[in-house]
Amino acid sequence: MTKKRLLRRKLQHNHVQVKPTRFGDALLGTCNMTPRARLRRTSAIIMCKSELGKMRLSKLIMLCLESLIFPGSDLHMMMSNEEEEEDFRRQSIIISNRDPPKSPSYSPESSSPDFPLLLQLEEDDDDDEMATSKKVITREEWEKKLNAVKLRKEDMNTLVMNFLVTEGFVEAAEKFQRESGTKPEIDLATITDRMAVKKAVQNGNVEDAIEKVNDLNPEILDTNPELFFHLQQQRLIELIRQGKTEEALEFAQEELAPRGEENQAFLEELEKTVALLVFEDASNCPVKDLLDISHRLKTASEVNAAILTSQSHEKDPKLPSLLKMLIWAQNQLDEKAVYPHISDLSTGKLEDPTE
Amino acid sequence: MNSLPSTANSDNGRHENGETSTGNGVNRDLILHFLDKVRLSATKRGDSKEEDEGEESPTELNTVNSAGGFLIVSPDKLSVKYTNTNLHGHDVGVVQANRPAPFKCLTYYFEIFVKDAGTKGQVAIGFTKESFKMRRQPGWEVNSCGYHGDDGYLYRGKGTGEAFGPTYTKGDTVGGGINYASQEFFFTKNGALVGKIPKDIKGHLFPTVAVHSQNEEVSVNFGKEKFAFDVKGYEASERNKQQMAIEKISIPPNLGYGLVKTYLLHYGYEETLNAFDLATKTTIPPIHIDQEIAIDENDSTYALHQRKTLRQLVRNGEIDAALAKLRDWYPQIVQDDKSVVCFLLHCQKFIELVRVGKLEEGVKYGRLELAKFVGLTGFQDIVEDCFALLVYEKPEESSVGYFLEDSQRELVADAVNAAILSTNPNKKGVQRSCHLHSHLEKLLRQLTVCCLERRSLNGDQGETFRLHHVLNNYSTRR
Numbered sequence: 001m002t003k004k005r006l007l008r009r010k011l012q013h014n015h016v017q018v019k020p021t022r023f024g025d026a027l028l029g030t031c032n033m034t035p036r037a038r039l040r041r042t043s044a045i046i047m048c049k050s051e052l053g054k055m056r057l058s059k060l061i062m063l064c065l066e067s068l069i070f071p072g073s074d075l076h077m078m079m080s081n082e083e084e085e086e087d088f089r090r091q092s093i094i095i096s097n098r099d100p101p102k103s104p105s106y107s108p109e110s111s112s113p114d115f116p117l118l119l120q121l122e123e124d125d126d127d128d129e130m131a132t133s134k135k136v137i138t139r140e141e142w143e144k145k146l147n148a149v150k151l152r153k154e155d156m157n158t159l160v161m162n163f164l165v166t167e168g169f170v171e172a173a174e175k176f177q178r179e180s181g182t183k184p185e186i187d188l189a190t191i192t193d194r195m196a197v198k199k200a201v202q203n204g205n206v207e208d209a210i211e212k213v214n215d216l217n218p219e220i221l222d223t224n225p226e227l228f229f230h231l232q233q234q235r236l237i238e239l240i241r242q243g244k245t246e247e248a249l250e251f252a253q254e255e256l257a258p259r260g261e262e263n264q265a266f267l268e269e270l271e272k273t274v275a276l277l278v279f280e281d282a283s284n285c286p287v288k289d290l291l292d293i294s295h296r297l298k299t300a301s302e303v304n305a306a307i308l309t310s311q312s313h314e315k316d317p318k319l320p321s322l323l324k325m326l327i328w329a330q331n332q333l334d335e336k337a338v339y340p341h342i343s344d345l346s347t348g349k350l351e352d353p354t355e
Numbered sequence: 356m357n358s359l360p361s362t363a364n365s366d367n368g369r370h371e372n373g374e375t376s377t378g379n380g381v382n383r384d385l386i387l388h389f390l391d392k393v394r395l396s397a398t399k400r401g402d403s404k405e406e407d408e409g410e411e412s413p414t415e416l417n418t419v420n421s422a423g424g425f426l427i428v429s430p431d432k433l434s435v436k437y438t439n440t441n442l443h444g445h446d447v448g449v450v451q452a453n454r455p456a457p458f459k460c461l462t463y464y465f466e467i468f469v470k471d472a473g474t475k476g477q478v479a480i481g482f483t484k485e486s487f488k489m490r491r492q493p494g495w496e497v498n499s500c501g502y503h504g505d506d507g508y509l510y511r512g513k514g515t516g517e518a519f520g521p522t523y524t525k526g527d528t529v530g531g532g533i534n535y536a537s538q539e540f541f542f543t544k545n546g547a548l549v550g551k552i553p554k555d556i557k558g559h560l561f562p563t564v565a566v567h568s569q570n571e572e573v574s575v576n577f578g579k580e581k582f583a584f585d586v587k588g589y590e591a592s593e594r595n596k597q598q599m600a601i602e603k604i605s606i607p608p609n610l611g612y613g614l615v616k617t618y619l620l621h622y623g624y625e626e627t628l629n630a631f632d633l634a635t636k637t638t639i640p641p642i643h644i645d646q647e648i649a650i651d652e653n654d655s656t657y658a659l660h661q662r663k664t665l666r667q668l669v670r671n672g673e674i675d676a677a678l679a680k681l682r683d684w685y686p687q688i689v690q691d692d693k694s695v696v697c698f699l700l701h702c703q704k705f706i707e708l709v710r711v712g713k714l715e716e717g718v719k720y721g722r723l724e725l726a727k728f729v730g731l732t733g734f735q736d737i738v739e740d741c742f743a744l745l746v747y748e749k750p751e752e753s754s755v756g757y758f759l760e761d762s763q764r765e766l767v768a769d770a771v772n773a774a775i776l777s778t779n780p781n782k783k784g785v786q787r788s789c790h791l792h793s794h795l796e797k798l799l800r801q802l803t804v805c806c807l808e809r810r811s812l813n814g815d816q817g818e819t820f821r822l823h824h825v826l827n828n829y830s831t832r833r
Binding site for chain 2: 146332348
């Protein structure tokens with residue numbers, strides 16, 4: 001931060017100092033002055049900027065600089081309305097409240113030539129941006145940007161509907177359609193069918209599930225040998241769970257073994273599953289995971305995804321991806337800027353920027 | 356930092372009557388927020404062609420600003436031939452495209468085909484700034500970069516190059532591209548990627564070709580012909596790479612459920628909420644939302660049923676009934692007849708009358724309730740647009756047809772919802788945006804600003820993030 005010190009020294013050398021309390025008046029007063037007097041004020045203002053790091057004011061500073069270039073123009077006119085001016089006055093009051101006056105003397109009558117200094121300052125500003133230092137965005141600026149985002153309610157509704165549909169909350173999706181007028185992207189009736197299949201697998205009724213999938217669309221299993229194998233494997237697991245050893249063996253030989261011959265990976269899976277029969281106490285064997293409820297859920301979500309794909313619908317809702325994208329986008333921006341984060345997505349709290 | 360000093364007005368108000376003060380404070384925000392939303396719907400139609408699409412791509416070679424005397428550009432301005440005899444390093448025949456590469460997209464790409472390698476085969480392809488010296492090879496000077504055919508080296512800003520890829524000569528197709536997402540240049544030969552290097556040049560870049568020995572001849576393809584390199588495939592794989600990186604990030608598993616729940620609570624979709632709650636409890640395994648997300652039941656269920664009822668009334672177009680309920684339940688919201696909520700409700704009533712063809716009644720109502728808003732800053736334009744509905748025989752097909760769409764009812768319902776939320780006595784000290792933005796919306800806003808900010812720090816290069824496009828699966832707009 002030697003640059004800042006350099007700036008300050010230059011300014012002190014020119015005896016241009018301003019109390020932060022006078023900031024707003026100084027700036028607003030600028031417009032009624034001769035260009036030369038304005039110049040002096042403006043450099044004072046620029047000092048304020050470097051002192052306080054108020055990026056937000058840069059627009060106003062630009063206006064002041066403009067008023068220097070176009071002597072006829074008027075700052076009042078450039079501020080498009082009273083509200084803006086009021087807002088600006090309030091800003092300067094906030095600044096004065098927050099920062100106690102740093103220097104006691106306010107000397108607008110300073111007579112040293114300021115123009116070269118002004119140009120110098122501008123160049124320094126450019127240098128700052130070129131340097132590798134990160135851009136600092138204050139909370140105020142950031143919130144302004146946040147509020148300026150044009151976000152459509154319909155889009156958020158669509159996002160929520162997409163979540164309800166993909167996750168299979170058919171009643172909620174129906175109600176949401178009625179309450180918000182959002183159209184679901186697929187026929188809600190298909191959700192009911194899909195959830196029935198999913199539920200059947202979750203409850204261990206694999207045979208039933210296979211039938212339902214085929215009723216829905218026979219191509220799903222025809223074009224998805226891996227899914228079909230996993231369903232059959234789940235069926236075998238259920239038979240073993242029920243202690244129907246003989247039936248299980250028969251099923252494995254007739255239905256699963258031929259598939260294992262076609263595909264090495266299937267064969268290994270099959271061997272692993274049949275191993276369940278070998279152990280007296282299946283709950284304590286190396287392949288006990290197969291008997292776990294989580295395996296059913298895994299198979300169930302595999303079927304669910306396949307049905308969604310067959311309906312040319314994405315198998316995952318968009319919302320979680322967008323949340324991941326938020327984390328990613330924040331990480332990416334971290335490389336270039338310091339700004340208010342939302343680190344904890346579950347509270348959504350905006351944190352103050354920390355360097 | 357976050358607590359703006361309250362104005363003297365609302366301070367006084369708080370002492371006298373707590374509810375009005377919050378109402379006033381929020382009203383100011385509501386003015387901005389919901390009236391802006393009305394204006395946003397007005398621009399909806401033009402949405403698909405926002406500023407980005409105005410970018411024009413290079414189509415031909417620039418015959419004005421080229422190394423005249425050393426080369427001849429063909430009449431179709433798509434091929435170039437070196438006609439001189441080269442003697443030194445300052446008589447290169449360089450020619451740029453007629454326009455800089457567009458940059459509000461994921462990639463830019465163009466190709467050259469070497470028709471004749473001439474006596475030395477000193478062909479080059481690259482990118483240069485507009486001010487580039489047209490008698491030097493791209494890459495030899497600062498702010499330029501070039502892939503040279505005679506040595507296969509890559510030059511960037513210096514007279515000495517670095518080993519990069521194979522050489523190329525007569526009969527080869529060579530491509531140059533910019534990947535704005537990764538900020539890299541990439542080059543291809545005969546349809547295969549040769550390599551990429553970081554792009555350290557800022558500002559507009561012109562596709563550039565150079566020839567530098569007698570009879571060298573090169574034709575340029577700015578996309579009119581099919582490229583040898585599969586640009587679409589490259590873009591897709593680049594997108595995929597980014598998507599993979601994003602998908603790898605882990606988030607709390609049930610966060611999505613929690614956000615949906617707070618969203619439903621915030622907007623008062625009570626029936627959906629009940630169905631959703633029931634469903635999440637009966638799934639296998641049940642989803643425990645409350646552990647994942649901070650839901651303050653007291654606050655978020657505030658006036659849920661009233662909000663739901665009013666939303667239904669507004670959505671059904673029963674504005675009189677909604678106003679009556681509001682007078683009954685929340686007189687403080689409607690006591691100021693010139694408040695935003697009243698304005699929007701009156702507008703909506705007028706719109707509903709137009710919808711059912713009761714134009715005369717509409718005019719009467721407008722005179723009674725809307726005329727007083729004419730001349731008020733912030734309202735005037737919307738009132739005028741509303742009245743414009745009367746002009747058209749088929750208002751729904753007119754430029755103000757958006758008023759008759761379902762989304763307008765939803766918007767008014769949202770405004771009423773926000774006004775009711777602002778009366779919550781528990782939320783006095785809380786930031787105003789709480790009433791306006793649901794949890795989900797805050798996150799989406801943060802996401803949008805992060806993406807926009809990052810893009811603006813990259814000199815506005817690359818694609819913009821638009822939630823609308825993500826939701827509708829628009830991937831590329833080129």
